[in-house]
Amino acid sequence: MELSNEIIEILPQVFEGFKVTIEIFLITLVLSLPLGVVVALIRISKFKPLKEISKIYILIFRGTPLLLQILFIFFGLPLFNITLDRFPAAILAMVLNYAAYFGEIFRAGILSIDKGQFEGAEVLGLSKKDTFFRVILPQALKRIFPPVSNEIVTLVKDTSLVYVVGLDELLKIAKIASNRISSIMPFVVVGIVYLIFNGIISKILDYFEGKFNYYS
Amino acid sequence: MLKVTELKKKFGDKEVLKNVTLEIKQGEIVIIVGPSGSGKTTLLRCINALDYCDEGSIEINSKFLCEKGIYKKKQELKEIRKDIGLVFQNFNLFPHMSVIENLIEAPKRVLNLPDKEARENSKEILRFLDIEDKINSYPCELSGGQKQRVAIGRALALNPKLMCFDEPTSALDPALTGEVAKLIKSLSQKGMTMLIITHDMSFAEEVADKIYSMENGKLTEGNAFL
Numbered sequence: 001m002e003l004s005n006e007i008i009e010i011l012p013q014v015f016e017g018f019k020v021t022i023e024i025f026l027i028t029l030v031l032s033l034p035l036g037v038v039v040a041l042i043r044i045s046k047f048k049p050l051k052e053i054s055k056i057y058i059l060i061f062r063g064t065p066l067l068l069q070i071l072f073i074f075f076g077l078p079l080f081n082i083t084l085d086r087f088p089a090a091i092l093a094m095v096l097n098y099a100a101y102f103g104e105i106f107r108a109g110i111l112s113i114d115k116g117q118f119e120g121a122e123v124l125g126l127s128k129k130d131t132f133f134r135v136i137l138p139q140a141l142k143r144i145f146p147p148v149s150n151e152i153v154t155l156v157k158d159t160s161l162v163y164v165v166g167l168d169e170l171l172k173i174a175k176i177a178s179n180r181i182s183s184i185m186p187f188v189v190v191g192i193v194y195l196i197f198n199g200i201i202s203k204i205l206d207y208f209e210g211k212f213n214y215y216s
Numbered sequence: 217m218l219k220v221t222e223l224k225k226k227f228g229d230k231e232v233l234k235n236v237t238l239e240i241k242q243g244e245i246v247i248i249v250g251p252s253g254s255g256k257t258t259l260l261r262c263i264n265a266l267d268y269c270d271e272g273s274i275e276i277n278s279k280f281l282c283e284k285g286i287y288k289k290k291q292e293l294k295e296i297r298k299d300i301g302l303v304f305q306n307f308n309l310f311p312h313m314s315v316i317e318n319l320i321e322a323p324k325r326v327l328n329l330p331d332k333e334a335r336e337n338s339k340e341i342l343r344f345l346d347i348e349d350k351i352n353s354y355p356c357e358l359s360g361g362q363k364q365r366v367a368i369g370r371a372l373a374l375n376p377k378l379m380c381f382d383e384p385t386s387a388l389d390p391a392l393t394g395e396v397a398k399l400i401k402s403l404s405q406k407g408m409t410m411l412i413i414t415h416d417m418s419f420a421e422e423v424a425d426k427i428y429s430m431e432n433g434k435l436t437e438g439n440a441f442l
Contacts, residue, residue: 120308124322138312215311215354
């Protein structure tokens with residue numbers, strides 16, 4: 001009885017934390033997906049300097065822990081006279097990190113499209129822009145949907161890392177509650193929240209993946 | 217209609233086109249035969265600006281696509297290209313678009329036709345090609361012969377003056393080869409000029425007004441493989 005009271009008592013805080021988690025998740029997703037396309041295009045482009053920069057960018061953001069990147073952007077950048085608030089700092093780190101991964105996935109998707117599709121578009125006189133957005137990208141999206149889904153599910157869990165800069169997301173709420181009532185119960189509760197949320201996300205992703213099944 | 221003069225192309229050290237000269241008059245069906253690796257596909261790709269030749273000129277409808285080894289710049293190239301249609305050996309249809317969407321894409325985006333007009337034109341082409349019933353199908357749902365007709369339709373939708381075919385019979389069973397032959401003849405009767413590449417001799421003999429032979433990058437008039 002006391003246990004269920006404890007749970008009910010922390011639910012409002014959990015709800016507040018969940019709102020922050022969702023906010024970080026959605027903003028990161030909406031910004032990093034298009035940025036990923038840009039990264040992929042630069043990485044494929046024939047313009048050497050930009051291409052090299054994109055390689056270094058990907059190396060850094062895939063090669064170091066996301067936690068470290070969040071810490072660096074929030075605590076490290078002020079040393080270079082760039083000061084960001086907690087929330088934008090966390091978002092910036094998350095977006096840059098995820099765009100690096102999405103960029104590599106998109107690149108693989110674009111390169112997997114048969115050369116004949118580019119040539120088919122070329123002899124029809126389609127512009128480069130139309131060729132990419134009308135012919136190549138839609139086909140690439142179908143192929144990369146499973147790995148992108150994977151990243152999206154991981155992103156939900158990675159939002160918990162922003163606790164290091166003091167944002168009140170789910171995990172931090174659980175930690176505070178756990179300390180206060182000396183119980184592990186709050187962790188179980190937020191664990192279930194993450195699980196349910198990712199369950200819903202997976203369903204939504206399945207639905208969109210099915211949308212691509214009209215052709216093979 | 218098409219005038220190719222002293223075309224040369226090398227891949228590394230290998231000369232794939234050696235001084236190729238070819239002229240096609242309007243409404244003529246010209247077929248180039250030759251074994252694989254003889255350079256005939258390279259010639260077709262140079263004429264469609266998918267590959268660039270090293271030397272020589274290509275003139276289409278009295279406009280230079282390539283003059284003395286130098287291809288026209290982007291915008292001009294695009295203009296001249298409107299006069300050429302190409303049907304690829306493996307069709308290269310857009311798999312994520314339905315048959316009608318494959319046909320209307322270029323008229324809408326390149327010629328800026330309104331959707332309704334593009335659709336009407338495309339329906340008429342599909343009627344002419346006798347695949348009107350497949351209008352909303354996707355390429356993966358079509359047979360080889362049907363895919364080819366859609367590919368022909370997609371090229372026709374831009375109303376080219378010169379149509380190029382790369383191995384049009386390679387994906388077809390013998391019964392369908394006759395159908396394609398009939399189709400190509402009826403297009404030429406409408407005044408369209410045809411350049412076809414094949415190693416199918418009987419098809420070539422049946423359809424061609426003129427046959428050229430390609431061997432080791434050299435083009436000669438007549439069928440050298442008979």
